[in-house]
Amino acid sequence: MFGNIGWGEMMVLLVAALVILGPERLPGAVMWTTKTLRQVRNYASGATQQLKDELGPEFEDLRKPLSDLNQLRGMTPRSMITKHLLDGDDSIFTGNFDASGSASSTGSVSSGGSAAPPQPKPLSSGERPPIDPDAT
Numbered sequence: 001m002f003g004n005i006g007w008g009e010m011m012v013l014l015v016a017a018l019v020i021l022g023p024e025r026l027p028g029a030v031m032w033t034t035k036t037l038r039q040v041r042n043y044a045s046g047a048t049q050q051l052k053d054e055l056g057p058e059f060e061d062l063r064k065p066l067s068d069l070n071q072l073r074g075m076t077p078r079s080m081i082t083k084h085l086l087d088g089d090d091s092i093f094t095g096n097f098d099a100s101g102s103a104s105s106t107g108s109v110s111s112g113g114s115a116a117p118p119q120p121k122p123l124s125s126g127e128r129p130p131i132d133p134d135a136t
Helices: 006-019 026-055 057-075 078-086
Strands: none
Touching: 006 078, 026 078
8 A cells, every 4th residue: 555655755754744743643643544544444355345245256257357457567578578488587687597597596607607707807006907009
């Protein structure tokens, strides 16, 4: 319900409520809000149960297209490629491969896989970095 509200926004709302209501009325407002939210949740679950009772097995037939639509809503191009073309293996996007070609759980490359380019050794103190005439 409040999945889009972060901790920063919650703190701003709390400070605003404290300023608007004052410290003496804030606990009562919090109790009223929680009681109201609990009552709304009970009404919603009661309505769902009433629909299940009245529709019987047809209720699941009604829910199936909605769940399919919900799955499509979460599909991004990356998730579709991963699911349908790569059988759920997203190592092509993360770059973590092991010897068998699948994603590595540790993130390191084994001796049989393709190795990353070698990293240059760090310069010692007073040493000048090499100059690439093509890059300058």
